[in-house]
Amino acid sequence: MSQTSNIQPLIEDLAKREQEQQIACEDCSLYRLCLPLGLHRDDLLLLDEIVMRSGNYQAKQSLFTATEAFSTLFVVRSGSFKTMISTSNGREQVTGFYFPGEFVGLEALHMPSYQSSAVALETSSICALPYQKVQALGEKLPRLQSQLLNRLSKELAGDKNFMLLLGKKTSEEKLATYLLSLSKRFELRGFSAKQFVLTMSRSDIANHLGLAVETISRVFTKFQDDGLIKTEGKVVSLAEIERLQALCG
Amino acid sequence: MSQTSNIQPLIEDLAKREQEQQIACEDCSLYRLCLPLGLHRDDLLLLDEIVMRSGNYQAKQSLFTATEAFSTLFVVRSGSFKTMISTSNGREQVTGFYFPGEFVGLEALHMPSYQSSAVALETSSICALPYQKVQALGEKLPRLQSQLLNRLSKELAGDKNFMLLLGKKTSEEKLATYLLSLSKRFELRGFSAKQFVLTMSRSDIANHLGLAVETISRVFTKFQDDGLIKTEGKVVSLAEIERLQALCG
DNA sequence: TTTTCACATTGACATAGATCAAGTGAACAG
DNA sequence: CTGTTCACTTGATCTATGTCAATGTGAAAA
Structure with a gap:
C-alpha cells in the first residue's frame, strides 16, 4: 500500500515524459532547426507519422555502431552526441558533436552500414526516422528531399571547413x-x-x-x-x- | 585557297568535338558513375535537357571561386579538378580532387555562394547542372533527388574518413x-x-x-x-x- | 640548341606539439 | 569516511614534421 503510493508519482512522471516525447513536429521547439522547415502543414502530419520519438539515452550509451546495419536517421531532440570512426588498428577520430535539431548518421544513407559510431555525451533523447519510410515519403514530398539535401550539404560544408582546421x-x-x-x-x-x-x-x-x-x-x-x-x-x-x-x- | 584547306580539318575536328560533347546522358561512358543511375529512360531525357555540356577548361583555369554566387552543380566529364578553401589570413587547404563522373560543388547547394573554389588540374570538361532546374526537375523525379542524396552522403562519408587521415x-x-x-x-x-x-x-x-x-x-x-x-x-x-x-x- | 622557370628532391636544423611522468581534485563505491 | 578511479593539469623531455637553403630536372619558351 505505502509502496504503491511511493511508485505512483514516478509513474505519473514517466507518463508525462512519455507525453512530452510524443509532441508533434509542428509543436516541437526545434521546429526551426530541424527538418520540417519548408514543409507545409499537411506534409508535416505525414512526416510526423514516421517519426519515432525514442526514449532516453544515458551518457556513454551508444546510438549506433560502425558495423551495425544502417536503417535509421537520427535527430537529436535533447542532450548531445559524438560520432567516431576508427582505423583498422584501433585509433579513433571523433568526427563530430551533435546538438538538438542536428542530424546524426547522414553519411551512412548510401551504405549498408553506419561506418561511424555515435555515443551520447549526457542524458539525451532523439527522433528516429526509418530511412525507408523517409524515402517513401520523399516520393510524395519533394520538399522533404530538398530539406534533406540542404542538411547534407550543410554538414558537408562544415566538414570541408573542418579540414581546413585539421590541416592548417x-x-x-x-x-x-x-x-x-x-x-x-x-x-x-x-x-x-x-x-x-x-x-x-x-x-x-x-x-x-x-x-x-x-x-x-x-x-x-x-x-x-x-x-x-x-x-x-x-x-x-x-x-x-x-x-x-x-x-x- | 590553301589557307582554307588548312583550316578545314580543324573545323571538322571542332565540330566533331562539339558533337561528342553533346552526347546524351544515356550514351555517356560515365553513365555508370554519374547521376543518372537509377533513373528511367524517360527521366533521363528530361535530365538531358537541363544538362549543359560545357566547353573545355585549361589547366589552372577556375571552375568557380569561393565568393561567386552559387547557381550550378558540376560533374567532371574529362580531366580533373581540385577544390580549396582558405582562412581569412590566406592559408589554403585543398579539400578534394575530382575525377570524371564526380560532382564538384555539392557543399554549396544550401548556400548563396560557393565557399570553396575549384580549379582544373589539366585540360578538362564538365557537365553543368543549373541547380534551380535540378530542383524543379526533382519535384517530378524523386529518384533524381534520391540519387543526389546518395552522392552527397557518399562524399560526406569520404570526408569523415579523411578527417581520420588528417587527425590521426x-x-x-x-x-x-x-x-x-x-x-x-x-x-x-x-x-x-x-x-x-x-x-x-x-x-x-x-x-x-x-x-x-x-x-x-x-x-x-x-x-x-x-x-x-x-x-x-x-x-x-x-x-x-x-x-x-x-x-x- | 640554350635559357628559363616552375616543380621536385635532398640535407641541415628548428619547433610545435606528442609523449612520459607526476600530482591534484572531484565523483563514487564500499 | 576512505579508498579507488577517472578526468584534468602541469612540467620535462622527445620526435615527427616543418622550415630554410641549396641543388637537380624536365618541359616550355626563345
Whole structure:
C-alpha cells in the first residue's frame, strides 16, 4: 500500500515524459532547426507519422555502431552526441558533436552500414526516422528531399571547413575556432553565446581537433591566463569573443 | 585557297568535338558513375535537357571561386579538378580532387555562394547542372533527388574518413592511404589500379594531406627505396599494393 | 640548341606539439 | 569516511614534421 503510493508519482512522471516525447513536429521547439522547415502543414502530419520519438539515452550509451546495419536517421531532440570512426588498428577520430535539431548518421544513407559510431555525451533523447519510410515519403514530398539535401550539404560544408582546421591551423587556432563554433550553435538554439557547458570531455575535444589532451589543457590555461575565456570545469565563458575570432586564423 | 584547306580539318575536328560533347546522358561512358543511375529512360531525357555540356577548361583555369554566387552543380566529364578553401589570413587547404563522373560543388547547394573554389588540374570538361532546374526537375523525379542524396552522403562519408587521415595518421600512412584511394577511383573508371598519372602537383598532394611538400617528397622516395612504388615524375606504379594497404593504419 | 622557370628532391636544423611522468581534485563505491 | 578511479593539469623531455637553403630536372619558351 505505502509502496504503491511511493511508485505512483514516478509513474505519473514517466507518463508525462512519455507525453512530452510524443509532441508533434509542428509543436516541437526545434521546429526551426530541424527538418520540417519548408514543409507545409499537411506534409508535416505525414512526416510526423514516421517519426519515432525514442526514449532516453544515458551518457556513454551508444546510438549506433560502425558495423551495425544502417536503417535509421537520427535527430537529436535533447542532450548531445559524438560520432567516431576508427582505423583498422584501433585509433579513433571523433568526427563530430551533435546538438538538438542536428542530424546524426547522414553519411551512412548510401551504405549498408553506419561506418561511424555515435555515443551520447549526457542524458539525451532523439527522433528516429526509418530511412525507408523517409524515402517513401520523399516520393510524395519533394520538399522533404530538398530539406534533406540542404542538411547534407550543410554538414558537408562544415566538414570541408573542418579540414581546413585539421590541416592548417595551430593548436590555439583550433581551440579558438572550436569554441566559437560551439558558441554560434548554442546561440542558434536560444542559449547564451558567451557561457555554456562543454558536455564532451577534454580528451574528446583534443581527439576531435587532432591534438593531445595535454595540449588542449595547456591551451585552455593559456586562453584563461590571457583573459580570453574563463573555465570552471565543464563550464566555459567567452570573455573576449572578438579577440578569440582574431585568433581563428 | 590553301589557307582554307588548312583550316578545314580543324573545323571538322571542332565540330566533331562539339558533337561528342553533346552526347546524351544515356550514351555517356560515365553513365555508370554519374547521376543518372537509377533513373528511367524517360527521366533521363528530361535530365538531358537541363544538362549543359560545357566547353573545355585549361589547366589552372577556375571552375568557380569561393565568393561567386552559387547557381550550378558540376560533374567532371574529362580531366580533373581540385577544390580549396582558405582562412581569412590566406592559408589554403585543398579539400578534394575530382575525377570524371564526380560532382564538384555539392557543399554549396544550401548556400548563396560557393565557399570553396575549384580549379582544373589539366585540360578538362564538365557537365553543368543549373541547380534551380535540378530542383524543379526533382519535384517530378524523386529518384533524381534520391540519387543526389546518395552522392552527397557518399562524399560526406569520404570526408569523415579523411578527417581520420588528417587527425590521426602519420605522413607515411597519409600518402599510402591517398595513393590507394586514387588507385580505387581509377580502377572504378576502367583504368589501371596499379599505374596512373598524378595530375596534381606534389605540393597539392602535400597540402591536401596536411603536410609540407618536402615531407611528401621524402615519403615518395622512401616508398620507392622500400620497393612499394615506382615514380617517374607524375606517373606512379604501385608495386606492392598489399604492403601499401598494411601501411594505411 | 640554350635559357628559363616552375616543380621536385635532398640535407641541415628548428619547433610545435606528442609523449612520459607526476600530482591534484572531484565523483563514487564500499 | 576512505579508498579507488577517472578526468584534468602541469612540467620535462622527445620526435615527427616543418622550415630554410641549396641543388637537380624536365618541359616550355626563345
